[in-house]
Amino acid sequence: MYIHFPFCRTRCPYCDFFSVPLNKAYPIKELLKNELALYRETGELTGVQNIYFGGGTPSLADLSFFADIIGGFASPEEITVEVNPEDADRDLLNGLKASGVNRISLGVQTLNDDALTRMGRHYSGKRALRTLEQAGLIFGNVSADRLIGFPGDSETLLETDYQAFLNAGPVHISAYQLTLNGTQKKYFDFDPDNEHTAELYFLTCEILEKNGFRHYEISNFAKHGYEAKYNSALWRGEDYIGIGPGAWGTVRSRRYSNHCSLIRYEKSITAGRLPISSEEILAPETIMFEKFMLGLRTDDGIDAGIFTPLLNLNAAQAAVSEGLAFVSDGRVRLTCKGMSVYNEMVCYLSGPSE
Ligand code: SF4
Numbered sequence: 542m543y544i545h546f547p548f549c550r551t552r553c554p555y556c557d558f559f560s561v562p563l564n565k566a567y568p569i570k571e572l573l574k575n576e577l578a579l580y581r582e583t584g585e586l587t588g589v590q591n592i593y594f595g596g597g598t599p600s601l602a603d604l605s606f607f608a609d610i611i612g613g614f615a616s617p618e619e620i621t622v623e624v625n626p627e628d629a630d631r632d633l634l635n636g637l638k639a640s641g642v643n644r645i646s647l648g649v650q651t652l653n654d655d656a657l658t659r660m661g662r663h664y665s666g667k668r669a670l671r672t673l674e675q676a677g678l679i680f681g682n683v684s685a686d687r688l689i690g691f692p693g694d695s696e697t698l699l700e701t702d703y704q705a706f707l708n709a710g711p712v713h714i715s716a717y718q719l720t721l722n723g724t725q726k727k728y729f730d731f732d733p734d735n736e737h738t739a740e741l742y743f744l745t746c747e748i749l750e751k752n753g754f755r756h757y758e759i760s761n762f763a764k765h766g767y768e769a770k771y772n773s774a775l776w777r778g779e780d781y782i783g784i785g786p787g788a789w790g791t792v793r794s795r796r797y798s799n800h801c802s803l804i805r806y807e808k809s810i811t812a813g814r815l816p817i818s819s820e821e822i823l824a825p826e827t828i829m830f831e832k833f834m835l836g837l838r839t840d841d842g843i844d845a846g847i848f849t850p851l852l853n854l855n856a857a858q859a860a861v862s863e864g865l866a867f868v869s870d871g872r873v874r875l876t877c878k879g880m881s882v883y884n885e886m887v888c889y890l891s892g893p894s895e
Contacts, residue, residue: 542589542617543771544573544610545785546599547803550627553661554729555691555721559787559801560597567803569785570606575810576784577613583815585782585792591619591771594642600628607640619770621646621684626672627664634679644682644769646715647673652702656693673709682767684713689745690738691719692731699741703748712767716745717760718881739881746877758839759880776839778832786816794823834887842874851891860890 548563580586599622621644652666676683718738754762783790786806788799797820800806809816833851836843857873860866865879879886
Protein backbone atom coordinates (compact mmCIF):
# COMPACT_ATOMS: atom_id res chain seq x y z
CA MET A 542 0.00 0.00 0.00
CA TYR A 543 1.20 3.47 -0.92
CA ILE A 544 0.10 6.51 1.10
CA HIS A 545 0.69 9.91 -0.46
CA PHE A 546 1.30 12.86 1.86
CA PRO A 547 0.84 15.79 -0.55
CA PHE A 548 2.66 18.62 1.25
CA CYS A 549 6.19 20.04 1.08
CA ARG A 550 7.75 23.07 2.73
CA THR A 551 8.72 24.49 -0.66
CA ARG A 552 8.93 23.10 -4.15
CA CYS A 553 12.30 21.77 -5.41
CA PRO A 554 12.80 22.97 -9.02
CA TYR A 555 13.63 19.49 -10.41
CA CYS A 556 10.66 17.69 -8.81
CA ASP A 557 7.95 15.94 -10.79
CA PHE A 558 5.84 14.57 -7.89
CA PHE A 559 2.45 15.91 -6.90
CA SER A 560 2.91 18.23 -3.92
CA VAL A 561 1.65 21.60 -2.69
CA PRO A 562 2.87 23.98 0.05
CA LEU A 563 2.22 22.75 3.58
CA ASN A 564 -1.28 23.54 4.81
CA LYS A 565 -1.60 22.51 8.44
CA ALA A 566 -5.34 23.20 8.42
CA TYR A 567 -6.06 20.57 5.73
CA PRO A 568 -7.45 17.46 7.48
CA ILE A 569 -5.21 15.01 5.62
CA LYS A 570 -5.11 12.39 8.37
CA GLU A 571 -8.90 12.21 8.74
CA LEU A 572 -9.40 12.11 4.98
CA LEU A 573 -6.86 9.32 4.53
CA LYS A 574 -8.46 7.34 7.34
CA ASN A 575 -11.86 7.76 5.69
CA GLU A 576 -10.42 6.68 2.34
CA LEU A 577 -9.03 3.58 4.05
CA ALA A 578 -12.47 2.91 5.56
CA LEU A 579 -14.01 3.13 2.07
CA TYR A 580 -11.48 0.57 0.82
CA ARG A 581 -12.25 -1.68 3.77
CA GLU A 582 -15.88 -1.71 2.64
CA THR A 583 -14.83 -2.86 -0.83
CA GLY A 584 -12.95 -5.80 0.69
CA GLU A 585 -9.79 -4.79 -1.20
CA LEU A 586 -7.81 -3.93 1.91
CA THR A 587 -7.01 -7.42 3.11
CA GLY A 588 -3.49 -8.83 3.15
CA VAL A 589 -1.58 -5.52 3.11
CA GLN A 590 2.03 -6.65 3.57
CA ASN A 591 3.97 -3.43 3.20
CA ILE A 592 3.16 0.24 3.66
CA TYR A 593 5.07 3.07 2.03
CA PHE A 594 4.52 6.68 3.15
CA GLY A 595 5.73 8.85 0.27
CA GLY A 596 5.12 12.34 -0.96
CA GLY A 597 5.46 15.20 -0.87
CA THR A 598 7.23 15.19 2.46
CA PRO A 599 5.58 12.80 4.92
CA SER A 600 8.14 13.68 7.60
CA LEU A 601 6.24 16.99 7.94
CA ALA A 602 3.22 15.12 9.36
CA ASP A 603 2.52 14.86 13.10
CA LEU A 604 3.62 11.63 14.72
CA SER A 605 -0.02 10.77 15.51
CA PHE A 606 -0.57 10.64 11.72
CA PHE A 607 1.62 7.54 11.43
CA ALA A 608 0.46 5.81 14.61
CA ASP A 609 -3.22 6.27 13.68
CA ILE A 610 -2.85 4.95 10.15
CA ILE A 611 -0.50 2.08 10.95
CA GLY A 612 -2.72 1.06 13.88
CA GLY A 613 -5.43 0.08 11.39
CA PHE A 614 -3.35 -2.80 9.97
CA ALA A 615 -2.37 -6.15 11.41
CA SER A 616 1.46 -6.08 11.57
CA PRO A 617 2.64 -5.35 8.02
CA GLU A 618 6.15 -6.60 7.29
CA GLU A 619 7.76 -3.38 6.06
CA ILE A 620 6.64 0.17 6.88
CA THR A 621 8.73 2.85 5.19
CA VAL A 622 8.59 6.61 5.62
CA GLU A 623 10.35 9.06 3.31
CA VAL A 624 12.15 11.58 5.50
CA ASN A 625 13.76 14.88 4.57
CA PRO A 626 16.93 15.57 6.55
CA GLU A 627 15.79 19.00 7.78
CA ASP A 628 12.77 17.47 9.55
CA ALA A 629 14.55 14.64 11.24
CA ASP A 630 15.84 14.91 14.77
CA ARG A 631 16.18 12.17 17.36
CA ASP A 632 12.62 12.80 18.65
CA LEU A 633 11.05 12.41 15.21
CA LEU A 634 13.02 9.26 14.44
CA ASN A 635 12.25 7.71 17.85
CA GLY A 636 8.60 8.72 17.46
CA LEU A 637 8.38 7.08 14.04
CA LYS A 638 9.87 3.91 15.46
CA ALA A 639 7.39 3.92 18.35
CA SER A 640 4.56 4.32 15.79
CA GLY A 641 5.57 1.06 14.11
CA VAL A 642 7.70 2.39 11.25
CA ASN A 643 10.62 0.03 10.59
CA ARG A 644 12.36 1.54 7.56
CA ILE A 645 13.49 5.07 6.69
CA SER A 646 14.19 6.41 3.23
CA LEU A 647 16.26 9.56 3.67
CA GLY A 648 16.32 12.09 0.83
CA VAL A 649 19.96 13.15 1.16
CA GLN A 650 20.63 13.84 -2.60
CA THR A 651 24.22 15.03 -1.94
CA LEU A 652 26.33 16.25 0.95
CA ASN A 653 27.62 19.27 -0.97
CA ASP A 654 26.14 22.49 0.43
CA ASP A 655 26.36 24.57 -2.75
CA ALA A 656 24.61 21.87 -4.78
CA LEU A 657 21.92 21.48 -2.11
CA THR A 658 21.23 25.22 -2.22
CA ARG A 659 20.98 25.17 -6.02
CA MET A 660 18.55 22.24 -5.76
CA GLY A 661 16.34 24.21 -3.38
CA ARG A 662 17.03 21.89 -0.45
CA HIS A 663 17.00 23.41 3.03
CA TYR A 664 19.66 21.52 4.99
CA SER A 665 23.41 21.23 5.01
CA GLY A 666 25.44 18.18 4.07
CA LYS A 667 26.59 17.95 7.68
CA ARG A 668 23.01 17.83 8.90
CA ALA A 669 22.07 15.18 6.33
CA LEU A 670 25.00 13.01 7.35
CA ARG A 671 24.21 13.32 11.05
CA THR A 672 20.60 12.31 10.33
CA LEU A 673 21.78 9.34 8.29
CA GLU A 674 23.92 8.17 11.20
CA GLN A 675 21.14 8.70 13.76
CA ALA A 676 18.56 6.93 11.61
CA GLY A 677 20.97 4.02 11.19
CA LEU A 678 21.39 3.69 14.96
CA ILE A 679 17.64 3.85 15.61
CA PHE A 680 16.29 1.80 12.67
CA GLY A 681 19.12 -0.24 11.19
CA ASN A 682 17.08 -0.48 8.00
CA VAL A 683 17.84 2.87 6.33
CA SER A 684 18.05 3.90 2.69
CA ALA A 685 19.79 7.05 1.45
CA ASP A 686 18.90 8.79 -1.82
CA ARG A 687 21.68 10.21 -3.99
CA LEU A 688 20.72 12.25 -7.05
CA ILE A 689 23.11 11.86 -9.99
CA GLY A 690 23.89 14.53 -12.58
CA PHE A 691 22.75 17.74 -10.83
CA PRO A 692 24.55 21.05 -11.58
CA GLY A 693 28.15 20.77 -10.40
CA ASP A 694 28.04 16.99 -9.90
CA SER A 695 31.37 15.32 -10.62
CA GLU A 696 33.29 12.07 -10.17
CA THR A 697 35.12 13.55 -7.17
CA LEU A 698 31.94 14.76 -5.52
CA LEU A 699 30.22 11.45 -6.13
CA GLU A 700 33.11 9.51 -4.61
CA THR A 701 33.27 11.84 -1.60
CA ASP A 702 29.51 11.50 -1.01
CA TYR A 703 29.53 7.70 -1.27
CA GLN A 704 32.54 7.43 1.03
CA ALA A 705 30.67 9.45 3.67
CA PHE A 706 27.50 7.41 3.06
CA LEU A 707 29.40 4.16 3.46
CA ASN A 708 30.96 5.35 6.72
CA ALA A 709 27.48 6.25 8.02
CA GLY A 710 26.35 2.72 7.13
CA PRO A 711 22.98 2.78 5.28
CA VAL A 712 21.99 -0.71 4.13
CA HIS A 713 20.30 0.59 0.97
CA ILE A 714 21.14 3.37 -1.48
CA SER A 715 18.88 4.75 -4.21
CA ALA A 716 20.81 6.59 -6.93
CA TYR A 717 18.52 8.45 -9.31
CA GLN A 718 19.76 9.91 -12.58
CA LEU A 719 18.44 13.46 -12.94
CA THR A 720 16.05 13.85 -15.85
CA LEU A 721 14.08 17.03 -16.50
CA ASN A 722 11.16 17.76 -18.77
CA GLY A 723 10.99 21.03 -20.72
CA THR A 724 9.26 23.05 -17.98
CA GLN A 725 11.55 21.72 -15.26
CA LYS A 726 14.63 22.62 -17.36
CA LYS A 727 13.39 26.21 -17.57
CA TYR A 728 12.51 26.37 -13.89
CA PHE A 729 15.77 24.78 -12.77
CA ASP A 730 17.77 26.66 -15.43
CA PHE A 731 19.77 23.53 -16.14
CA ASP A 732 20.06 21.13 -19.04
CA PRO A 733 21.42 17.77 -17.78
CA ASP A 734 24.37 16.31 -19.68
CA ASN A 735 23.18 12.75 -20.30
CA GLU A 736 26.62 11.42 -21.17
CA HIS A 737 28.17 12.79 -18.01
CA THR A 738 25.23 11.50 -15.96
CA ALA A 739 25.75 8.04 -17.48
CA GLU A 740 29.47 8.15 -16.51
CA LEU A 741 28.49 9.03 -12.95
CA TYR A 742 25.97 6.19 -12.98
CA PHE A 743 28.65 3.68 -14.04
CA LEU A 744 30.89 4.95 -11.25
CA THR A 745 27.98 4.53 -8.82
CA CYS A 746 27.53 0.88 -9.86
CA GLU A 747 31.27 0.27 -9.49
CA ILE A 748 31.65 1.86 -6.06
CA LEU A 749 28.52 0.39 -4.51
CA GLU A 750 29.00 -3.13 -5.90
CA LYS A 751 32.62 -3.09 -4.71
CA ASN A 752 31.31 -2.25 -1.25
CA GLY A 753 28.91 -5.18 -1.02
CA PHE A 754 25.70 -3.62 -2.37
CA ARG A 755 23.63 -5.68 -4.79
CA HIS A 756 22.48 -3.67 -7.82
CA TYR A 757 18.99 -5.14 -7.82
CA GLU A 758 17.09 -2.46 -9.74
CA ILE A 759 18.16 0.35 -12.10
CA SER A 760 18.40 2.93 -9.32
CA ASN A 761 18.57 0.72 -6.25
CA PHE A 762 21.40 -0.98 -4.38
CA ALA A 763 21.04 -3.04 -1.21
CA LYS A 764 23.07 -5.00 1.29
CA HIS A 765 21.97 -8.63 1.40
CA GLY A 766 18.43 -8.97 2.76
CA TYR A 767 17.68 -5.23 2.73
CA GLU A 768 16.06 -4.95 -0.71
CA ALA A 769 12.96 -2.72 -0.44
CA LYS A 770 9.94 -5.03 -0.09
CA TYR A 771 7.24 -2.57 -1.14
CA ASN A 772 9.09 -1.42 -4.27
CA SER A 773 10.15 -4.97 -5.16
CA ALA A 774 6.48 -6.01 -5.18
CA LEU A 775 5.77 -3.19 -7.67
CA TRP A 776 8.62 -4.32 -9.90
CA ARG A 777 7.16 -7.85 -9.87
CA GLY A 778 3.92 -6.32 -11.16
CA GLU A 779 1.91 -7.13 -8.00
CA ASP A 780 -1.28 -5.25 -7.05
CA TYR A 781 -1.08 -2.21 -4.81
CA ILE A 782 -3.54 0.28 -3.42
CA GLY A 783 -2.50 3.93 -3.50
CA ILE A 784 -4.33 6.35 -1.26
CA GLY A 785 -4.12 10.11 -0.84
CA PRO A 786 -4.36 12.99 -3.31
CA GLY A 787 -2.65 12.18 -6.61
CA ALA A 788 -1.94 8.53 -5.66
CA TRP A 789 -2.17 5.66 -8.16
CA GLY A 790 -3.08 2.04 -7.65
CA THR A 791 -3.65 -1.20 -9.52
CA VAL A 792 -6.05 -3.81 -8.22
CA ARG A 793 -7.05 -6.90 -10.21
CA SER A 794 -6.16 -5.34 -13.59
CA ARG A 795 -7.89 -2.07 -12.71
CA ARG A 796 -5.52 0.93 -12.77
CA TYR A 797 -6.81 4.08 -11.11
CA SER A 798 -5.56 7.50 -10.12
CA ASN A 799 -6.85 9.77 -7.39
CA HIS A 800 -7.72 13.46 -7.75
CA CYS A 801 -4.67 15.70 -7.72
CA SER A 802 -6.82 18.59 -6.52
CA LEU A 803 -7.03 18.71 -2.71
CA ILE A 804 -10.50 20.27 -2.99
CA ARG A 805 -11.86 17.50 -5.23
CA TYR A 806 -10.15 14.83 -3.12
CA GLU A 807 -11.79 16.16 0.06
CA LYS A 808 -15.20 16.56 -1.64
CA SER A 809 -15.25 12.92 -2.80
CA ILE A 810 -14.26 11.49 0.55
CA THR A 811 -16.71 13.71 2.43
CA ALA A 812 -19.46 12.48 0.09
CA GLY A 813 -18.48 8.87 0.89
CA ARG A 814 -16.97 8.16 -2.53
CA LEU A 815 -13.50 6.89 -3.39
CA PRO A 816 -11.58 9.94 -4.72
CA ILE A 817 -10.83 8.37 -8.09
CA SER A 818 -10.38 10.73 -11.03
CA SER A 819 -9.67 8.15 -13.74
CA GLU A 820 -9.48 4.40 -14.13
CA GLU A 821 -9.00 1.81 -16.81
CA ILE A 822 -9.06 -1.95 -17.10
CA LEU A 823 -5.67 -3.12 -18.30
CA ALA A 824 -5.79 -5.46 -21.28
CA PRO A 825 -3.85 -8.75 -20.88
CA GLU A 826 -1.29 -7.57 -23.47
CA THR A 827 -0.77 -4.30 -21.56
CA ILE A 828 -0.15 -6.26 -18.36
CA MET A 829 2.28 -8.52 -20.21
CA PHE A 830 4.18 -5.53 -21.62
CA GLU A 831 4.33 -3.85 -18.21
CA LYS A 832 5.78 -7.02 -16.68
CA PHE A 833 8.34 -7.11 -19.49
CA MET A 834 9.33 -3.50 -18.76
CA LEU A 835 9.37 -3.97 -15.00
CA GLY A 836 11.41 -7.17 -15.23
CA LEU A 837 14.08 -5.42 -17.27
CA ARG A 838 14.42 -2.83 -14.51
CA THR A 839 15.64 -5.50 -12.10
CA ASP A 840 18.56 -7.90 -11.87
CA ASP A 841 16.02 -10.71 -12.13
CA GLY A 842 15.45 -9.77 -15.75
CA ILE A 843 12.80 -11.49 -17.86
CA ASP A 844 12.16 -15.13 -18.64
CA ALA A 845 12.87 -15.45 -22.37
CA GLY A 846 10.38 -18.34 -22.62
CA ILE A 847 7.45 -16.50 -21.02
CA PHE A 848 8.11 -13.34 -23.01
CA THR A 849 8.67 -15.04 -26.38
CA PRO A 850 5.79 -13.08 -28.01
CA LEU A 851 7.40 -9.78 -27.03
CA LEU A 852 11.11 -10.41 -27.02
CA ASN A 853 13.05 -9.77 -30.20
CA LEU A 854 15.70 -12.50 -30.00
CA ASN A 855 17.95 -10.93 -32.64
CA ALA A 856 17.94 -7.67 -30.69
CA ALA A 857 18.67 -9.57 -27.47
CA GLN A 858 21.68 -11.26 -29.10
CA ALA A 859 22.94 -7.93 -30.43
CA ALA A 860 22.48 -6.37 -26.96
CA VAL A 861 24.54 -9.19 -25.45
CA SER A 862 27.39 -8.65 -27.90
CA GLU A 863 27.27 -4.88 -27.20
CA GLY A 864 27.61 -5.53 -23.44
CA LEU A 865 24.14 -4.10 -22.81
CA ALA A 866 22.55 -7.37 -21.66
CA PHE A 867 23.44 -10.92 -20.68
CA VAL A 868 21.57 -14.19 -20.62
CA SER A 869 21.67 -16.76 -17.84
CA ASP A 870 19.22 -19.48 -16.75
CA GLY A 871 17.02 -18.60 -19.71
CA ARG A 872 16.60 -15.03 -18.47
CA VAL A 873 17.60 -11.82 -20.20
CA ARG A 874 19.10 -9.25 -17.86
CA LEU A 875 20.44 -5.77 -18.50
CA THR A 876 23.99 -4.86 -17.54
CA CYS A 877 24.77 -1.54 -15.86
CA LYS A 878 25.46 -0.15 -19.36
CA GLY A 879 22.07 -1.43 -20.57
CA MET A 880 20.31 0.00 -17.52
CA SER A 881 21.81 3.44 -18.20
CA VAL A 882 19.77 3.50 -21.44
CA TYR A 883 16.79 1.58 -20.07
CA ASN A 884 14.04 3.27 -22.13
CA GLU A 885 15.90 2.65 -25.37
CA MET A 886 16.55 -0.97 -24.34
CA VAL A 887 12.84 -1.63 -23.73
CA CYS A 888 12.00 -0.33 -27.23
CA TYR A 889 14.89 -2.20 -28.80
CA LEU A 890 14.22 -5.56 -27.15
CA SER A 891 10.49 -5.44 -27.81
CA GLY A 892 10.80 -4.00 -31.33
CA PRO A 893 9.83 -5.92 -34.48
CA SER A 894 12.40 -8.29 -36.00
CA GLU A 895 13.96 -7.00 -39.19
S1 SF4 B 1 10.81 17.72 -1.06
FE1 SF4 B 1 10.68 15.94 -2.45
S2 SF4 B 1 8.52 15.84 -3.09
FE2 SF4 B 1 8.85 17.87 -2.16
S3 SF4 B 1 9.28 19.21 -3.90
FE3 SF4 B 1 11.28 18.51 -3.11
S4 SF4 B 1 11.76 16.63 -4.28
FE4 SF4 B 1 9.56 17.10 -4.61
